[in-house]
Amino acid sequence: MSSEPVPADGREILHLRLAFEDARPPAENVCTVLGYAPGAAPASVRETVSALLACDDGLWSIEGGGAFYPAAAVDLAERRLVVDGVTLDIGRTVAGQLARSEGVFVFLCTAGPGIEERSRRLMAEGDPFTGFIADAVGSLVVGAAMDRVHDRVEALAGACGRRVTNRYSPGYCGWHVREQQQLFRLLPAGFCGVSLSESSLMKPIKTVSGVIGLGRDARRNPYTCRLCDLEDCLYRRLQPTA
Amino acid sequence: MSDILQRLSECVEAGKANASSPFPAELKGQPGADELCQQALAAGVSPTDVLERGLVPGMARIGEKFNCGDAFVPEMLLSARAMTAAMKHLRPYFASGEVKRRGVFVCCTVQGDLHDIGKNIVAMVVEGAGFEVVDLGVDCRAEKILEAVEKHPGCAVGLSALLTTTMVNMEHIVREIRARHPQTLILVGGAPVTREFCEKIGANHYSPDPQGAVLYLKSAIAAA
Numbered sequence: 348m349s350s351e352p353v354p355a356d357g358r359e360i361l362h363l364r365l366a367f368e369d370a371r372p373p374a375e376n377v378c379t380v381l382g383y384a385p386g387a388a389p390a391s392v393r394e395t396v397s398a399l400l401a402c403d404d405g406l407w408s409i410e411g412g413g414a415f416y417p418a419a420a421v422d423l424a425e426r427r428l429v430v431d432g433v434t435l436d437i438g439r440t441v442a443g444q445l446a447r448s449e450g451v452f453v454f455l456c457t458a459g460p461g462i463e464e465r466s467r468r469l470m471a472e473g474d475p476f477t478g479f480i481a482d483a484v485g486s487l488v489v490g491a492a493m494d495r496v497h498d499r500v501e502a503l504a505g506a507c508g509r510r511v512t513n514r515y516s517p518g519y520c521g522w523h524v525r526e527q528q529q530l531f532r533l534l535p536a537g538f539c540g541v542s543l544s545e546s547s548l549m550k551p552i553k554t555v556s557g558v559i560g561l562g563r564d565a566r567r568n569p570y571t572c573r574l575c576d577l578e579d580c581l582y583r584r585l586q587p588t589a
Numbered sequence: 590m591s592d593i594l595q596r597l598s599e600c601v602e603a604g605k606a607n608a609s610s611p612f613p614a615e616l617k618g619q620p621g622a623d624e625l626c627q628q629a630l631a632a633g634v635s636p637t638d639v640l641e642r643g644l645v646p647g648m649a650r651i652g653e654k655f656n657c658g659d660a661f662v663p664e665m666l667l668s669a670r671a672m673t674a675a676m677k678h679l680r681p682y683f684a685s686g687e688v689k690r691r692g693v694f695v696c697c698t699v700q701g702d703l704h705d706i707g708k709n710i711v712a713m714v715v716e717g718a719g720f721e722v723v724d725l726g727v728d729c730r731a732e733k734i735l736e737a738v739e740k741h742p743g744c745a746v747g748l749s750a751l752l753t754t755t756m757v758n759m760e761h762i763v764r765e766i767r768a769r770h771p772q773t774l775i776l777v778g779g780a781p782v783t784r785e786f787c788e789k790i791g792a793n794h795y796s797p798d799p800q801g802a803v804l805y806l807k808s809a810i811a812a813a
Contacts, residue, residue, distance in 0.1 A: 381663055389664065390612065390614060391611075391612035391613070391663070466706070473670065473673065474670065475669065475709065475713055476604070476670060479663060479666055482706055518753065518781075523754075524754050546702060546752060547754045548704075548752060552703075552704065
């Protein structure tokens, strides 16, 4: 990992490039999101997962980061977050979780286009099995990469006497995915090479975005799936009590 | 005859596409669905028997395991791959009409959405269950779907969306299909889609997994 936050356009921007090694998920986690109980995946799945996790031949271009906004206002009644003149309709749940935040970090993290292209090519060539598993690996890699970004943000905030919340993304916890349009206004144009379609689809697809609250009373909890109503979600599958 | 069909069926269930498939280990080096299908046809087994007594039962068994939680999507896909390897030898018989499919399934990802992995998986599993699949691709408008429905009378339609922003486009598509072809079976799926949403927009069935779609299509045909 490299890079420290630098001022840009009046904002503090953090931009990290990560090696695959920094974001490689455990093979068992991949099997879990594919549906298998610990140790129960068949040899075909275990060997394919291992082969994909051993593969680092230019498949990954992992980068992430975002913008620090030291001041942000949460309106609990209106379920809104106002950052630098941009209003985000974040919904009741996320507003509640960010209520004690004084500022926010707006994040973006991507695994790059390589894994998506590999998955698509495998499927087109008649190997949906490996293509599907590659897709799951891509989702976990971007999640693990974002964990590293989150850790860095926590460390940087800590140096300023602030703490961080969990991270929240459009499409989860009642925050509508169309709000990506507003969120992207708070990031530098083309940040990490990610684009946003009219229907709020991020490209590359293996990309996550959202906000992390910053504040003296902010808190990062280990488990928040109970806040979200998305039932069929890989993060939920990774939670033992979900 | 029954021996080769039994082996063919077992290969589909185990996901053994051809002789070079490494899985399952106990069948390594042995013929897979590809070779056994050719052997069966060369031995004079009718293509209908190859399909109905060899391939389809193999897919049905892996489907049952999926329903019981004894198998998951990757194993379904291995089986679908084996099925596809065998089916290519049956294509001339489908084209000539000697072998009948169970029905036609038109599928696509709806307007605005480019995610197709879920749709592709459903297409493979539905094809493995004996249906002809007409895959319209991604970002499909109602007009394109209606064109396909008109070209394949009596077909069922599967609509997929991954985003809540694109899921709403399903409602318009369902309305358009209903206006011109009210009897068309419409299945919906994708991460944000729910049973409640399916009912709200007037689709026939929501399934969170490909096997649910197959079971629904089979039961709808049986009831017709």
